[in-house]
Each structure stands twice: as structure tokens, then as C-alpha cells.
Amino acid sequence: MSFLPFAIAIWIFLVGLYGVVTSHHLVHLVICLSVVQSSTYLLLLGIGYRTNGAASIFVDIPPNTKAVDPVVKALTLTDVVVGAAVTALLLALAVQAQKRFGTLDPDELDPLRD
């Protein structure tokens, strides 16, 4: 039972990756990529959790109360911003693809080849 959060993180990672690999639509691909990234949020937060621990905010609880790990929360915050930035950039590329080449299928984009 205690392995469940981590198992779910692995599952989300692999499902998202499968979506990226088999995608026929750029927007779908980008969303699957963000699913892959969200598996790390779950992993990090699952690591730092303490049973019956409060949030690490001591404004209305005494400072020595049992609290969850604050570092993973900060890491996840950073991670979310990074994920949002990359998603925005990729979606801009998707918009450009539709505008310029009329297609959103990643397999149809014409690569530069020798």
C-alpha cells in the first residue's frame, strides 16, 4: 500500500511517454509531455509526505508541529513553472505549424534532410 503513490508516478510517466510516441496531433503531444512531467511532481510530493503532518506553514500552529517536508514542495513549485514554460513554447510551435504548413501531425512536418 505504501508503494502506491510511487507506482502511480511510474504509471503516469509511461502512459504520457506512450502518448508522446504515438501522437498524431501536436497539441496532444504537448499535453502528453506535460503529463510525463507531472509524474515527477507526484513522485517528489510523495517522498516528502509525513502522515498526519501539517503543511509547513507555521502562522497559526506552533513552530514545532510535525510538518511535511518543505523542500520537495519548493522543488515541485519550481518544476511546475519550468513545465509551464516549456509547454507554452511548444504550443507556440504548434500554432506556427498549423499556420505555416496547415498540419498538426508531427509525422508530417518536413524535416531538413540531406
Add this chain to the structure above:
Amino acid sequence: MSPGEGPARRRDSEISLATRRRLFLVSGAVLAALMTWALAGMPAFGDYHGIYGLLLNRVAVPQEHATNVITAVNFDYRGFDTLGEEFILFAAVLGLALILRERRDEEEGPPDDDAVGRQVSGASVAVRLITVALVGPTVLLAGYIIAHGAITPGGGFQGGVIAATALLFVYLGGEYLALRRIRPLPLVEITKATGAAGFVLIGIAGLIWGVAFLDNWLPKGTPGDVFSAGTMQLLSVAVGFEITGGFVLILSEFLDQTIVLRRRRGVRSG
């Protein structure tokens, strides 16, 4: 469909889609096994004793007078990470602007309706009233969350995103085009960049003061007060500016693409 550089054709790939799927399923299964093996060595869920977190929980309040330990971690103990993260968003927005900027061969105009002659009504009065009324409180809420980042849940990032949603309210109320005519974009870009620059400058101020870069050298007040935790609040505000500017830019670039359709000169779609 806009005419592209030539018809987009499906490239023959060396491996067919079925092969791709099969390859991935096999390697995915192996990866699943590897990850499970690795994660089996984790400490039991709910019983974590990481020393870093325990130490910070104990010392953050007395040391930094900040009751929100997560903000303390983000803006003080690990402020350097936040600097990098802030600039990731900065770079992403720059890249987005680069990709979606208006090209020389494009012009702006209202979008064509494929169903000619259809009556399209604007937003109803109720929606307009509510959305416009909500813009102010949203910005106020954002300001509150940014300013109290060191005390209660929140901080520059969260508040900044909330502020950016004010733009979405304007869009929902149908006033986006009107807003756009005022062209506040340069102001938004300056806001974003000022936020980014501000963060760095606050850090450098530490060096000038004689302590380390990004040191928390301002007076820290008492925990729980609005003005406490030293430079954390300033950094929170700087980040708030930057995130607000950044997300407003992202939203407006994307909204421009849909509402103010840019197409090649002399070519009409539909």
C-alpha cells in the same frame, strides 16, 4: 487550411507506426521494471526523515522570521534556484514572442466566419458585468497573495498567475479587442523584464551591502507581520511582476492568434 509552402506530405519513416508502438511497449515494460526496482528502495510512504527538510522546518521561523517555510526555501535558502527558474519563464516568453511575432507578410484582421451570414452576438450583459467587476478584485487578491507570500500560502509565482487571469476575464467579457487597441503590450513587456531585473538587482544589493549574493540582509521584523522576512518580500514582488508580465504576454500572444487572425497579404481563407 492556409496554403503552406507546398502540400504537407507524410514522410516515409524507416519504422512503421506499428513497429514504433511495439518497440516502445517492450522498452516501456523494461523501464517500468527498472523504475519499480529503484523505487522499491524508497523510505516508507508517510515516514520520511530527510534531514534537510526537518532542519529547515525547525530553523526557518526563528532564523528568517518567515512562517511560510516553503517561501523561505524558494526565496532565501534556495533563492539561486528561483533565479534560474524565473529566467526559464523569461526565456520561454521571449522565445514565444519570437515564434509568434507578426511576420512581414502577414496582416491583421478579424477572423472570417465559415458560415456566412450567421448572427454572432457578443457576450451577454450579465457576463460582461461580472467579468469586468471581477478584474479589480482579482488583481487585488493577487497583490495580497504576493505580499503575504512569506507568511501564508502564496508568493510571487502564485500571485503572478492570478494577476494574469485578469486578462482572461477581459477576454471572456468580450472586451479583448478594445483592450488591445490601447496597446498596453510594451508596458507588459517592461513589467516582465523589470521583475526579472529586479530579482537580480536585489541579489546584487546583497553583494554591495557586504554579504553574499542573494543574502537576506534586510531587517526581518516579527514572524506573522506583513512586513517581515527581509528580502523575501521584495523578491516575491519582483517575481510577481515577472510572472504577471510573462503570463499576460503568453495569453495575449495566443489570443491574438485566434481573435486577430494574421494571414498573408492578399490571401483569404474559407
Add this chain to the structure above:
Amino acid sequence: MEKLAPLAVAGPFLIAALFAISMPLSRRRDDIVSIVTASAGVVFVGAMLIDVLSRDVPVVTWVGGWQPRAGVALGISMAFDPLSTSLALLAAVLVCAAFLFAWRYFETPGPIFHALMLVFGGAMAGFCLSGDLFNLFVFFELMSVTAYALTAYRSEESGPLQGALTFAVSNTVGAVFILFGIALLYARTGALNLAQIGVALAHGHADGLVVGAFAFLCIGFMVKAAVVPFHFWLADAYAVAPTPACVIFSGVMSDLGIYAIARVYWTMFDGPFHAHLETLRLVFLLFGGVTALWGAVLCLAQHHLKRLLAFVTISQIGMALIGVGLFSTEGIAAAALLIAADGLLRAGLFVAIGAVIHRTGSVNELRLYRLGRQVPRPLAAIFFAGALGLAGPPFLGAFSGKRVLEHAAIDVGHGWIIVVFVVAAILTAAAVLRAGGRVFLGWGEPAEDDPIPFGRPTGSEVERDDDEAEAETTGAPDTTPPVMIATAGALVAGGLAISLFPALVDKTLDAAARFTDRAAYAAVVLHGAKLPLPDTPNLGVDALAILFGLLSVGGAVGIALAVLSPRHRVRGLVPLRLRGPLRGTYWAVRRLHSGQAGDYVTWLSVGAATFGVLLAAATR
């Protein structure tokens, strides 16, 4: 002095932000500001390097002033030793060179270009100098995001769009792997500081979690470094990114992935894995060797000059990985020397190619047949010098790195790998020499008739290559700006000069000894204590090394000449029976580079699974 170290990162960031602030206003002096900032960066990092060299131990500074308490790190450390500072210096130099080159290459790149490049430079400095695992990841992502944005500079063309897309998708997946590794290590050790994690892991043994963490971290870094089979994105991206950005990408960005693997191993994993070095070596030598050969074989087939250099980059990454994968002081020293020399040479070659594009508007070798004669003679000379340097003739270019690598390989009992990287060096140099011969000297068959007995690009592909090249730059086609020639010349000269000084080899060995000393690193980071330096051997130049050097150069020149000669002479060299299967496998390998993101991520997964399994087997 060390307190100012974060300025190496923050300085460029600040200027970039100021660029963005003044963006809505009219621009005039972009280039000058960037060049001045970049030069200031070079001076600053150079000063830091001198400072580091004058002390015996890594210099440590804690950002935010958070000194560690009783061996527990509260904040983020920047810890720099000579090797990482030198790498930061290389990055700073290349950013400066890129700006100098872009000054005359682009008409009006706009402030966005300058801002992105400055942020990129600052991120690389932060990456090299960081002593904290998550901080390393943040700067890794920052480098990546700016690189995606720079690659998409002309996203209205299909090439850059697709290149940026596969770049972003592949590297993001790699970054997720890195995060997995970080999460695992944090779970086990409760720390994010490299030294602290190393101390915590040293007391344990290599169980599933530790092996998994190492595997995931390496996979992520190998995606960035473009080790086979994680490399597919690189060939597409480097071919379409604006050439000034390619100077930095090829010159140092890929190498940073290799650096990260070494850094991560020697600060954290040396404790638990020390007993398994023999088997670990085999895994890394496998990946490094395959990468070196794959890149070398495929670069011979490229006619798009930038893509050719992209495969040269991949091949040399393989060689650097071999150096790191030998897991010894000499191996690290060899990798460092190779990264420095090859990086400078590749950057110089990119500038030279950029000058050719600027002058002729074409980037395709066949189209450029003889057109390179329009370009001033010095540039041609620089190009050939750079190509020869890649092969490592005695006392020039990659020679020092190669000879230390040969020594290191023999020392750990893997002398067979020498064959692999000598062959790779020969082939890559031959490809570049061939290109130079066709473009600058007008040798070989003209235009469409390709003497390589393997196939030809269609006319439309050549056309499109050139459309893209022309769109990238506009400039007066009658002259090549002297600053371009000077930049190319300086870079190539620097790369060649790496092997001129035997003292440099000794210094690098000392630095490598420091780099591989986990206990000393932990002592100075966590407790400010100094541990004595281990002794390093002096490696003199021996006859074998000179022989290999001559062999490499001779081989490269020979192959280039053979390829440029009329087709029937080359065909005769390949026995009839082998031609069919060779052609088949060759085309299969080439078509794997399909340009489709789904394919690339599939191969990434296959590679990740393979690597993980091999690593698990190697550490049981």
C-alpha cells in the same frame, strides 16, 4: 573574490533583462552591448580560473551566505575546481565569439536574440560551477529552454520548426529522467548538495535505488549530450539553428552533458560503485564507442555543411564519453583536453561555414562546389587547419587529448578502444576535409554527381537547403567581414594550440586528480577543510602517440582524397559482395533519422531501457 562568483550567472541575466526592458524602444547598439558583456564575462571567468589555480582545493561559495551546519547544507553551493572553471571559461569564450560573428552575420536580429544568448551564457556558467544537484537541473533546463527558443529562430521554415520541436520534446523527456534521479537521491539521503549526498551514499551499498538514480541521471545527461541512441534530435537541430547559436551548441553545450555525468559520478556515486568499476567501464565504453562510430560514419554522407558538423559533434561526444567512461584520472584528463580542443575547433569551423553561407547564400557542399573560392584565402586555410586539427596531428589540435586517452585506455586494460576512436577521428576529419576540398579547392566531381558510392540528394533537397541558408543571413555578398575571419582564426588557433604545451597536459592531470577525489571535495565543501592532493604521473609524449597522430592525419587526408577522386576508382576498393549489404545497412541507419518526434522518443526509450538493464547487470 569567490563571493562574486554568482555574478558570472547574474551579470548576463541582468543585461538580458535590460535588453528586454528597452525592447519597445528603438534599438541601435545591441551588438556592442552584447559583445562588451560577453567579453566582460570572459575576463571575469578567466580571473576566477586564475584564482582557482592558485589554490590547492576547490573554491566554495554559498549563495545567500548559507554556510553548512555540521555537514548539512542549508543553501546552494557553487564549488569550482580548475576543470569546471575551465569549462565555464570555454563557454564564455564561445559566447563572445558567437556575438562577434553574429554582429556581421545578421542584419537585425533584434533584442530577443541578444537577450536569449546572454541568458544562455549565464546558464552555462551556472551549470559548470554549481555544487548542488537541483541547481544543476535548473540551469540545465534554462540552457535547454533558451536553446529551444534560439533553434526556433526562423520557425516559419519547416526545418527549424521541426528541429526545434524534436529538440524540445527529446530534451524535456531527458529532463524528466534527471528529475527522477534527483527525487530518488533526495529520498535516500535527504540532501541536494552534491558533496553531502556523496558522503551519505558512501556509507551504503549500491542497491536498486542508487543504481536507478545513477541510471536516470545519466540517461538525462546523455540525451543532452546526444549519445547514441539519444542523439537524433541533435542532427536536426544543429542543422537549422542560426549559425551563431550553433557555434555555442556544438562548441560546448553538448559537452556539458558529458561533464555532468563525470561530475555526478565523482562527487556522489564513486563510493557505492567503486567496487564495480570494471563492469561500469564496459557499459560506458559501449555507448561511447557506438556514438563515436555512428557519428563518424554518418558525417561522411552529409552534404549539408552544418549537418555534417553536427555529426562530427556527435562522434566527438562519443570520444569524450569514452574518456569519462574509463573512470580514471587520466580518462577525465583526456576527456577535458578533447572537449577543449575539439570544442574550439568545431566552433571555428562553424564560424568559417557561416562566413561561406554569408558570402554565397548556400550551405550545401555540392552546390558550393568551387564557390568557396570567392571567400578570402585565409578562411580556406583556417578551415583546413581546423579539419586537420580534428584528426590530431602531432602537437596540434586533438593530439594531447588523444594521447592521454590512449594511455588511459591501456592503463585500465581496454586498449582495444583506441582503434575505435582513431577510426572515428580519421573518418570525421576526412569528411570535413572532403567538404573543404570540394568547396574551397574545387576538387572532386562538380554539382550533382556525388562520388560517394552510396547515394545522392535530390535536386529539390539541395534547393531547399539553400533557401534556408539564404533566409538566414543577408549581407553584402561582395566581401567577407574581417571580424568573421578573425573569429574563426582565433578559435581554430586556440583549438590547435591546446596540444602545443606539454605543461597543459600535466596541469590537466592534476586538475583531473582533484576532480576525481570525492573525499577532498566533500571535505572542502562541507567543512572547509583541506585534504592533500594525490600524486599524478607525468605523461611524456611517446613514439606510439606520434605514430597514432600521423596515422590519423594520413588516414584522414587519404580518405578525403579517395572520396574526391572519380567514382570508379573508389568503387574498386569495395569488394562486390559487400556492396549490397553495406548499402542496405547504411541506408537503414540513415533513414532512422526520420525527423519524427515519435520515432526519436521511441529510440530514447529503447536506449534508456538498454542502459538501465546494462547498468543493473554491471552493479550486481
